[in-house]
Amino acid sequence: MSKRIHWNNRGYKSVVWRCFSRLESIGLESHARTINEPVLQDTVVKAINQMLGDKSSYQAQQQLNISSVIRASQATSVENIDEKLMALQQELIQKAQSKEVYDEIADDIFRLRELRQQTTIENAARDKQIKRINDLQDYIAQQTTRLTAFDESLVRRWLKQITVWMTT
Known part of the structure; x- marks a missing residue:
């Protein structure tokens, strides 16, 4: 710090x-x-202008990041879990009707129900994160001018906006 x-x-x-x-x-x-404040201010201006000037590649990278998050979450989708639950429930009914032991299947059903609940929570968090990223992209896309000098109030607004998106 x-x-x-x-x-x-x-x-x-x-x-x-x-x-x-x-x-x-x-x-x-x-x-x-130790960093002189004018050097730090110049670096901040350059970083903001780099992001504003290279919106297309910046936003393309963000889209790739969003896609990878979505692909990773699809492996344990709620629908996939529901299909497995239905199959296990059918198997449980068959075993119960033939008076076979079904403890292992029941354990699998309970485990999948817990996984389904956790996946639902994670999906909601992921959707919220994707919305924040899209909001940030929209905000950056609306910025039309480059900074010519350090403006503390503008930089504070940028940092506040980005911090809000990153922490909510």
């Missing part, structure tokens, strides 16, 4: 960002450099 400080280094006053562990004795050694 970094901290913004006013620095007086050999008579030269400046604003810099320093690792907190270099300012306070917290038992951790830091090798992080």
Whole structure:
């Protein structure tokens, strides 16, 4: 974690960002450099402009990420679990009618019901995540101008918006 400080280094006053562990004795050694605030601001402007200027490849990468999340979740889809449950329930009924032992099938049914509930929860979370990513893409697509200089209020709004999307 970094901290913004006013620095007086050999008579030269400046604003810099320093690792907190270099300012306070917290038992951790830091090798992080001190960064002049104008350098940090310039880097932030370049990063935002890179994202704005390269929207198509940025958004294409996001679409690939969304697709991989969807493909991974399809392996344990609710419909797939429901099919397995139906088959096991039919097998359970047949075994019960012929008075065979069906404890193993019953255990499988309970396990699949738990898996179905967990999958439903995960699907809802995934859908929420995909919506956040799509909202972020829409927000980036609406940005039409590049930054020419660091604007703290604009950068704060960007960071706030991105943080909201990443944490909700």
